[in-house]
Amino acid sequence: MHRLIPSLSTSMVLIAGCGSPLDSPDAGPVLDVGITQVIERELEQVDGLETEVGTTPPPSPVEEALAHRMEELDQIVPIPAGSDLDYDLGMDLNGDPQGQRPIALQDCVRMALMNNLQLQNSRLQPAIQREQVIQAEAVFDIILGGGYSFTRTRTPNQNIAIQGVAPNVDPSLTNIRTNDVEVSLGKQLTSGGSVQVSTDLVRSNVQGDDNVTYSPNPYWQPALTLDYSQPLLRGFGEKVNLSQVYIARKLEQESIETLRQSLIDTIANTEVAYWNLAYSWRALGIQLWLIDAAVELRDIIDLRRNYDASLADWAQAVSTVEQRVADVISFQQAVKEASDDLKVLINDPGYPLAGESVLAPVDEMVHTPVSLDLRSTLLTAIAKRPDVRKSILQIDIARINEVVADNSRLPELDLQAQVSTTGMSDAIGESYDRTFDGDFISYVLGLAFQYPLGNRAAEAAWRESRLGRSAAMVAYRSSIQQAILDVKTTMREVIDNAEYINATRVARLATAEYLRALEVERETLASLTPTFLNLIFSAQASLATARSDEFQAISSFNISVVQLHRAMGTVLDMHQIGLQQIDEDSYWGSVLEPSNP
16 A cells, blocks of 8 residues: 655655545546536636736836946845845843844745644544545455354153054153354445355254164264345445445545645745745844944934034934834844744744744745736636535535435345255265255245335435535535635735835835935035934935835735635645655654654
């Protein structure tokens, strides 16, 4: 037996799933005509919509005007591309300086796949369901039976009289000792009947009156028996008798789809947590940049207090610096909390939640333009979303139940047949020879009929099964609508966040140019007026806000792309995670062995 596992580069997550000799076309989701019509009806309005939506707009007038200064402006902004995020995080819970450990997004995804606790629980469910499939299939296994019994019988007998003559034999008591050994092979048939071949070997010893002689005595009496029973109406056919096997297999596939959903959710949540942590680090860096810029300006004002700067100007600069320093605490706390959220998801021994090292993302916050096609995205979601696939499996189960319920409306008409042959001798070998000679053959052939007047229970069960199938179809339509809603919502978020990135980038460039101009003017001014100082402080804060908004937009864009893939059910494809098979021993070894740090 083999198990299926999804693999990502060097990581593996075990799930259950293996073939069966009872596999049939009914084993998987089946798109019947009704389901196809549901899809066509839900998507009939999509054809008229635009098919391609890009996320890369043409350069704005601001970008064109500042194209010759891009490199200079990129160095003015807080946290330029490629910056080291080694920032002071204060003290940890042990009273030591807070440490940090770098980590990449793909490493987080790999560790989450291997170690996430909720995922570990979910990946056991297919294995549990697989055992239930085996239990359903085992109903049709051959059953070996056997038994032994010893019987001692003491019975009184009648006197024997011949033509009115007084008996000269008075066997008033018979004492019989019997040893009986039975061996049988039986099997439940997929047609609904059963067949059993059995043999009985009886050794009897009869003890009566001393004047009576029995021959042979003791004696062996073997018997060979073939029993066959078959329902002819109710309970007849493979579709009815294999229904529990088919349903168990559907439930196994449903558990695999549930695991796929857990994999998708785990990966998506890990990416969301990673980008939130990346943004928190940069927000902290921007705040520290604000402090450095304000300290530089405060020191300049302090040097000029006896020249052209007043005490009030200096006090205002000091207040600005201290306020920004106080705000750092909340930014540091946000980084630590985001790090712990990511640790919970990856649950890796090398990055324990109880540890005080803070995770530091190493991936740059950039966005990759994407092209979106609404109709193909919707079709992909319908084909790959686990919840949609599970709803199809529920329709299949409802259809199987309807077939069984329809069969149960028929009368019970059962065929019963038995053929047996026996023999007798004082030697065991000779007794079996006489059994196989076929001189003593017995047989039974019969029919049994039963039908409840009105048949109300079966008719009600059949109507219930039809209503259940209708409910499954309604649930399927609901899952289709939910898929369409999720895809459209997340697609809009991707487009909006892409536009937001462009808007925040333009705002950041314009604000950086404004601050650059103020810095040039500051170098040429002979004095620093309060109004001019306020302009510089305001420009610094505006640039920090613009840069923070840009990072927030990039983070939101990356998260919305992940959410779009989640809505489509293609998160595993996005990370190139496939399914592999491993041996049973390897599967249970990896499940039971503890993880090593």
